[in-house]
Amino acid sequence: MRFADRVALVTGGGRGIGAATALRFAREGAAVVVSDVDEGPAEEVASQIRQEGGRALAVACDVRDRGQVEAMVQRAVDTFGRLDFLVTCAGIIRDNLIHKMTDDDWDGVIDTHLKGTFLCAQAAQRVMVPQRYGKMVFLSSTSALGNRGQTNYSAAKAGIQGMARTLAIELGPFNINVNAVAPGFIETRMTRAVAERTGVDFEELKKAAAERTPLRRVGQPEDVAGVIAFLCSEDAGYVSGQVIYVRGGP
Numbered sequence: 001m002r003f004a005d006r007v008a009l010v011t012g013g014g015r016g017i018g019a020a021t022a023l024r025f026a027r028e029g030a031a032v033v034v035s036d037v038d039e040g041p042a043e044e045v046a047s048q049i050r051q052e053g054g055r056a057l058a059v060a061c062d063v064r065d066r067g068q069v070e071a072m073v074q075r076a077v078d079t080f081g082r083l084d085f086l087v088t089c090a091g092i093i094r095d096n097l098i099h100k101m102t103d104d105d106w107d108g109v110i111d112t113h114l115k116g117t118f119l120c121a122q123a124a125q126r127v128m129v130p131q132r133y134g135k136m137v138f139l140s141s142t143s144a145l146g147n148r149g150q151t152n153y154s155a156a157k158a159g160i161q162g163m164a165r166t167l168a169i170e171l172g173p174f175n176i177n178v179n180a181v182a183p184g185f186i187e188t189r190m191t192r193a194v195a196e197r198t199g200v201d202f203e204e205l206k207k208a209a210a211e212r213t214p215l216r217r218v219g220q221p222e223d224v225a226g227v228i229a230f231l232c233s234e235d236a237g238y239v240s241g242q243v244i245y246v247r248g249g250p
């Protein structure tokens with residue numbers, strides 16, 4: 001129960017890595033604001049937390065929209081009294097080779113990942129700075145290092161690494177740690193959608209990804225949630241501005 005008395009806000013918390021992170025925080029004692037673009041999946045995760053005896057609130061929020069993001073943070077504070085952890089998992093992919101990538105593919109991905117992370121961090125620091133306490137963890141990706149068909153996504157995920165380093169410098173004096181995690185292939189709806197779109201059987205896609213991975217398996221949402229929990233714990237109290245790759249190898 002290392003997070004008793006802490007309040008966490010997880011965007012994209014209704015599914016995949018965000019849902020696993022919300023559950024992990026709750027099981028270690030935190031009150032959790034589970035946020036997602038649709039209330040349905042967020043409420044499912046929040047109900048599971050409450051059924052397990054935890055405290056959770058589901059909030060629908062499109063992270064691309066400043067007004068919705070600011071209202072979400074305000075609801076977190078109104079409901080639980082403070083905000084200690086921000087984890088930004090909201091995300092989409094719109095893959096295309098450069099010659100086929102449309103403005104919509106570009107704008108959708110950049111707005112969701114890059115602008116969404118900026119808006120959430122800006123709203124959260126308004127609460128964390130006066131508290132003189134906070135932990136932010138942003139979701140980057142191995143795609144930040146380059147990945148075919150992902151000009152938009154790789155640019156956003158590399159940008160998020162720069163944002164984490166910059167905010168670690170700006171917010172460090174207020175006792176706020178800012179880090180990024182960069183997962184490789186994690187088994188979620190997002191990677192399942194890649195299989196569907198490319199017409200590859202999901203089991204085959206996973207098998208190929210596992211063979212490329214030194215630990216010889218694909219990642220699970222819980223693998224990422226564990227590292228996020230570590231970065232929000234006092235064990236990582238002197239870690240800031242770092243990118244931790246969670247991809248079963250170097």
Ligand code: NAP
Pocket residue numbers: 011012013014015016017018035036037038041061062063064088089090091092112139140141142182183184185186187188189190191
């Ligand atoms: P996921 O299962 O698809 O979950 C992402 C969630 O974000 C979904 O519930 C999605 O809603 C929501 N979302 C999309 N647009 C949003 C918006 N504008 N505002 C608020 N929420 C929004 O994906 P995941 O695999 O858990 O990914 C979580 C994060 O990890 C993402 O940032 C992703 O880029 C990153 N990541 C994933 C992997 C991987 O292999 N899975 C690897 C590296 C990094 P809808 O389902 O309705 O769209």
